[in-house]
Amino acid sequence: MITHVETVSAPTADGEATPQVHEDLRRKDLLPAVHLVDTGFLDAELIATSKREFGVDLFGPTRPDVTWQAKEGTGFDAQRFAIDWERERATCPAGKISTGWTPAIDKRTNHVIKITFSSTDCRVCASRHLCMRSTKQYARRTVTIRTREHDEALQARRTEETTPAFAAEYRRRAGIEGTISQGVRRSGLRRSRYVGFAKTHLGHALAAAAINDVRVADWLADVPRARTRRSKFAALMAQPTYA
Numbered sequence: 001m002i003t004h005v006e007t008v009s010a011p012t013a014d015g016e017a018t019p020q021v022h023e024d025l026r027r028k029d030l031l032p033a034v035h036l037v038d039t040g041f042l043d044a045e046l047i048a049t050s051k052r053e054f055g056v057d058l059f060g061p062t063r064p065d066v067t068w069q070a071k072e073g074t075g076f077d078a079q080r081f082a083i084d085w086e087r088e089r090a091t092c093p094a095g096k097i098s099t100g101w102t103p104a105i106d107k108r109t110n111h112v113i114k115i116t117f118s119s120t121d122c123r124v125c126a127s128r129h130l131c132m133r134s135t136k137q138y139a140r141r142t143v144t145i146r147t148r149e150h151d152e153a154l155q156a157r158r159t160e161e162t163t164p165a166f167a168a169e170y171r172r173r174a175g176i177e178g179t180i181s182q183g184v185r186r187s188g189l190r191r192s193r194y195v196g197f198a199k200t201h202l203g204h205a206l207a208a209a210a211i212n213d214v215r216v217a218d219w220l221a222d223v224p225r226a227r228t229r230r231s232k233f234a235a236l237m238a239q240p241t242y243a
Helices: 014-027 044-054 068-072 119-123 148-160 164-170 173-187 197-220 232-237
Strands: 034-036 057-059 082-084 089-091 100-105 111-116 142-146
Touching: 014 044, 034 164, 044 057, 044 148, 142 148, 173 197
Parallel strands: 034 057
Antiparallel strands: 082 089, 100 111, 111 142
């Protein structure tokens, strides 16, 4: 059943709506223990703050590391560096210790820490080709990570994403996608029938109420759940072959 409707302007990023949804659900005493979301509705900060401020496990896949080291799987990406939060330093996979630790704000206004290593260490390192592509003599490795609470939440989730338990739990997200599909097909959610934010939100609320009414009626009438449709191509490929 749909328990809350949030309407925002089109340019609003999904993640910006997440805290407001949780705040509204808390006022209704309807906060879930686990909130299944797609990647757009979470990031490292939201995973940490949702748990701390609302007691909600924001459950979904994180954005992948897009650095070449992580994408190729053969280089030294940020996760391979051992972080010593108390001493404010990092150790690279080759055993070298960082020389710089600088709090900063990235282009997305996230609070981060920029960690730098000595150009002297990097210049003579036998693993340099796994760490950087610059051919400049005094080039050195720089690693950017989130603040401690956010980084630890991010790394824990990325580790969890590799487990069968995560995949099994996230399958439940299909029910949410099905609800969105039902709203589009039954109520035309892709377009607003009204002009103005207040009327648009009212339309969304009415659509949610209609979907709930349909679902209750189907449940009372013992209507069986629809099975996932099978494409004609998949059906053709499932046909037995004869030698």
